[in-house]
Amino acid sequence: DGGITQSPKYLFRKEGQNVTLSCEQNLNHDAMYWYRQDPGQGLRLIYYSQIVNDFQKGDIAEGYSVSREKKESFPLTVTSAQKNPTAFYLCASSIALGPQETQYFGPGTRLLVL
Amino acid sequence: QKEVEQNSGPLSVPEGAIASLNCTYSDRGSQSFFWYRQYSGKSPELIMSIYSNGDKEDGRFTAQLNKASQYVSLLIRDSQPSDSATYLCAVFSSGSARQLTFGSGTQLTVLP
Numbered sequence: 001d002g003g004i005t006q007s008p009k010y011l012f013r014k015e016g017q018n019v020t021l022s023c024e025q026n027l028n029h030d031a032m033y034w035y036r037q038d039p040g041q042g043l044r045l046i047y048y049s050q051i052v053n054d055f056q057k058g059d060i061a062e063g064y065s066v067s068r069e070k071k072e073s074f075p076l077t078v079t080s081a082q083k084n085p086t087a088f089y090l091c092a093s094s095i096a097l098g099p100q101e102t103q104y105f106g107p108g109t110r111l112l113v114l
Numbered sequence: 115q116k117e118v119e120q121n122s123g124p125l126s127v128p129e130g131a132i133a134s135l136n137c138t139y140s141d142r143g144s145q146s147f148f149w150y151r152q153y154s155g156k157s158p159e160l161i162m163s164i165y166s167n168g169d170k171e172d173g174r175f176t177a178q179l180n181k182a183s184q185y186v187s188l189l190i191r192d193s194q195p196s197d198s199a200t201y202l203c204a205v206f207s208s209g210s211a212r213q214l215t216f217g218s219g220t221q222l223t224v225l226p
Contacts, residue, residue: 040122040216040218040219041218041219042118042216042217042219043202044216048213058213072214075160083222090157090158097212098212099145099146099165099212100145100163100208102148102160102163103160104160105158105159106157107156107157108156108157
């Protein structure tokens with residue numbers, strides 16, 4: 001069964017806490033992405049990675065960190081510096097980074113602040 | 115700032131009608147254009163992609179691109195209640211910021 005998995009489905013963060021969202025894909029895609037979606041808004045790019053051990057900041061990287069140690073995995077850490085983390089977080093992947101490469105999305109993680 | 119604009123809606127059409135969704139973009143160098151469908155609480159799924167001027171048809175869906183007017187649209191023929199969702203327009207930007215930029219989406223309701 002090929003696809004993108006994200007866990008957990010729901011995540012609760014206490015103030016001052018760092019939390020990590022998991023994203024795994026078995027599509028053999030080189031490029032992976034993290035987006036944030038707020039209610040009634042489109043997706044905003046947080047970070048993306050074209051290859052293992054390399055990643056780039058997107059439009060709203062402040063307060064977030066990522067790693068890409070394996071091709072299949074691209075975890076996102078929401079740090080305590082992110083003051084408004086409540087949102088729907090979406091991981092995506094594509095064969096490569098390019099204008100005709102379709103991005104496919106995982107099911108998402110909804111992060112809520114306690 | 116590269117922008118992608120969509121009417122937020124909601125757009126309501128009766129079952130069987132044609133739904134027309136519109137999107138404009140600011141970056142003249144944009145190379146590719148995508149329509150995603152997002153059901154409430156779910157992740158986006160690709161409906162159509164289009165790269166050159168003109169129409170592209172796939173079943174009940176037709177994407178139309180006019181690069182001179184910086185305009186892309188999605189037509190849904192014979193609309194069904196199951197088409198009720200938010201439709202996101204996404205544009206791949208050129209230059210140093212090679213990324214997909216999303217509009218805020220148009221909420222479509224198909225009335226039985």
